[in-house]
Amino acid sequence: MSKKIDLTSEQDTIDLAHYIAPLLGPGSVVPLSGDLGSGKTFFVKALGSFLGITEEIDSPSFVLLKEYHCGRFPLYHLDLYRLKTEDELMDLGVLDMIESGITVIEWPRLAQEILPYETLRLEFGFEDSKRWVLVSAEDSLKEFFE
Numbered sequence: 001m002s003k004k005i006d007l008t009s010e011q012d013t014i015d016l017a018h019y020i021a022p023l024l025g026p027g028s029v030v031p032l033s034g035d036l037g038s039g040k041t042f043f044v045k046a047l048g049s050f051l052g053i054t055e056e057i058d059s060p061s062f063v064l065l066k067e068y069h070c071g072r073f074p075l076y077h078l079d080l081y082r083l084k085t086e087d088e089l090m091d092l093g094v095l096d097m098i099e100s101g102i103t104v105i106e107w108p109r110l111a112q113e114i115l116p117y118e119t120l121r122l123e124f125g126f127e128d129s130k131r132w133v134l135v136s137a138e139d140s141l142k143e144f145f146e
């Protein structure tokens with residue numbers, strides 16, 4: 001199942017995060033795809049605030065991983081752009097993260113094989129001043145589409 005949503009302003013992306021936050025809990029993994037500047041990190045910042053995280057969330061591109069433990073659940077924010085192998089991903093302890101908290105993954109290609117079945121995937125896109133997101137999910141998350 002999938003649905004394309006226009007994100008005509010930053011507020012639309014914030015609203016999307018508000019809507020998605022209550023669907024997530026420990027074990028949830030949210031792969032975020034889309035080119036540089038498409039709004040992945042912006043979405044995670046908004047998501048974090050709806051999870052009760054008061055710390056500033058910033059891009060993990062240079063450090064691969066940032067984690068936040070001050071919200072309702074641990075939030076693990078990964079950016080795999082610079083990662084070369086699946087082994088490196090395992091060395092980060094990604095399986096433990098998935099078990100204990102909400103894991104959001106920018107540039108998730110290398111994580112494809114280890115993702116749990118029930119993921120809510122977000123693919124952000126933009127062209128000129130238009131922005132959108134394609135949300136797709138398995139059946140168990142179908143409440144999102146109702």
Ligand SMILES: Nc1ncnc2c1ncn2[C@@H]1O[C@H](COP(=O)(O)OP(=O)(O)O)[C@@H](O)[C@H]1O
Pocket residue numbers: 007008009010011012013034035036037038039040041042043059106124131
């Ligand atoms: N509707 C929107 N949704 C998300 N970001 C937006 C939107 N409109 C403008 N922006 C801006 O676009 C930029 C997206 O950057 P970022 O989230 O870092 O992208 P990415 O992580 O995908 O590389 C932010 O500076 C944000 O302020």
Ligand SMILES: [Mg+2]
Pocket residue numbers: 040041059061079106
């Ligand atoms: Mg980013």
